[in-house]
Amino acid sequence: MTRFAPADSLWAATAPQPPKTLPLEASAKADVAIIGAGFTGLSAALHLAQKGVSVIVLEAMEIGHGGSGRNKGLVNAGMWVLPDDLPATLGAPHGERLLNLLGDAPSLVYELVARHHMQCEAIRNGTLHLAADKSGLEQLRIRAAQWQSRQAPVELLGAGETARLTGTNAYAGALLDRRAGTIQPLAYARELARAAIEAGATVHTLTPALEVRRKGTDWCVKTPAGDVTAHKIIAATNAYTTNLWPELRAELVFLPYFNFATEPLPASLGNTILPEGHGAWDTKKVLTSFRKDQTGRFIFGSVGMLEGMDARVHALWARRRMEKLFPQLKGIGFQKSWYGMIGMTDDHLPRFHQLDENIFGFSGYNGRGIAPGTVFGRVLADFATDRISAAELPLPVTEPRPQKLRNIQEAGIRHGASALHLMRSFI
Known part of the structure; x- marks a missing residue:
């Protein structure tokens, strides 16, 4: 979803400027073309460029425009699924392999931040x-x-x-x-792009991929004013997939998630809330999450869209719920608000798809995009350069499977969250 622009978010207001990029306006060639400049695509680009592989990233909007620039900024380990359920669901060896990879995924995020001197408010002291x-x-x-x-x-x-x-x-x-831990997610995406470009990758923004077609043994990605010929393509669009590979969209149920951010809190007040700077979320089905940024703003979120009447309902609920949890915040106003889409699979686990010969990618992060996206990007770089085989991937290669009654599920989530928040606003 792109109607509610990330420019309205706290992250866009506080992130460092992105590296200079331009739309593609000619024909270009690369070993690997990556579609999507979020965590996965940019991590893949960085790791490929560091291996000496020529890589071009095509982004329809701006760096981090999708879920990468809209989320809460919690760098979590693992998935929503219980650890013991992963091997039971995926079988051996994929279950344990994925569990080990994602259990240590935050380490790669913070290693990249340190190695490339990324300015992205990275704090690793745990989450609650x-x-x-x-x-x-x-x-x-x-x-x-x-x-x-x-x-x-x-x-x-x-x-x-x-x-x-x-x-x-x-x-x-x-x-x-x-x-x-926590991170400024849009800043991290922009800094990943900077590191990838410095390593030799090319990133084109405002360059939607319109069509992918065969060109001999390679692939040609058509854009509005140019094209890229590459031997391999990484699909890194996840929940923000549009015209290409509609089967990826069909297997995801969209779960909208919003955030409100206050003005910077005075130290005397801010120190009474999350004094050690943890990010937090609760166990409710329609959950509540909260954290602070480096300026002391309090960021409060839950399930729902900030559009039309829904926006008013969620804003009312957020203020009343925040003041109930933290009475000391009574009268503190919200300065920023934004939302994005989480792509949910039917078993709450990500997928690896071989969409065609030499076209592949991960999708379905189920609300855990930062650390998994970063490590999956590295995995995709290894797979694209034949350093690992399909048999060594952390997930089995599967065909996209559409979710039944997806539109009804999405409407139920949207309207159910609004109804619940409206009811709880007056309790």
């Missing part, structure tokens, strides 16, 4: 998954035990320590995951 009730606490207890059995640095906190680290007594406990 908050138990909204007794049922949520039991869910977190199971998750903690499964990660601890794999020697992951996670800890189940009691209500008292959770209150100390959040600044609210609303939660029964929390799972502290020290592998994780």
Whole structure:
């Protein structure tokens, strides 16, 4: 979805300027063409360029325009699926392989930030998954035990320590995951692009890929004013896939997610909320998330679109819910608001697709885009250069499978979230 521009977001207001890029206006050649300049495409471009591979990235809008520039900025490990369920769902060896890859995925993010001196507010001191009730606490207890059995640095906190680290007594406990952290997501995308360009990649923005067709043993990607001929193509559009490969869109149910950001809080007030700078979200089905940025703005979010009447409903709910959790924020206004789309698969796991000979990519990140997108980009670079085979991938090669009643599911999510937030605004 592109109607609600990321320029309205806090991230666009505080990110460093992107590297200079231009639309493609000629014919060009590369070993690999990448469609999409988000975390996955830019990570793939960086790792390919570092291997001496010629690579061209085509982005229909601007760097990080899609989910990469619209999300919360939590650099989480793993997926929503419980650790023990991954091997059970995917089988061996893919389940354990994906679990190990994503369990350590934040490390690659922070290694790249340090190596390339990225200015993106990167903080790695853990995230808090908050138990909204007794049922949520039991869910977190199971998750903690499964990660601890794999020697992951996670800890189940009691209500008292959770209150100390959040600044609210609303939660029964929390799972502290020290592998994780926070980042300014649009800044990270722009800095990934800068690093990729410095390594030798070419990035063209405002250059939608209109058509992909055969050209001998290569592929030709047609754009409005030019074309790129490449031997291999990486599809890195995920939930923001449009005209190309509609089968990718068909297997994803869109879950809209919004964020509101306050004015910078005075230190005396900001220090009472998330005093150690963690990012947090709760166990409710229609969840609530919150964090702060480096200027002390409080960022509060949940499921829903900021369009039409929905925008008013969610804004009312966000203010009242924020003040209920943190009474000290009463009267603090929101300065920025934005939303984006999360692509949800039917089993909440990502997919790897071979869309045609030498055309491939990952999709379906289910709300975990930053760390998985970064490591999947590296995997795609290895696969494109034959450093790993299809049998060594972290996911099996599958055909896209459309979700049944997708439009009805998406309407239910949108209107259900609005109805729930409207009801809770007056409770």
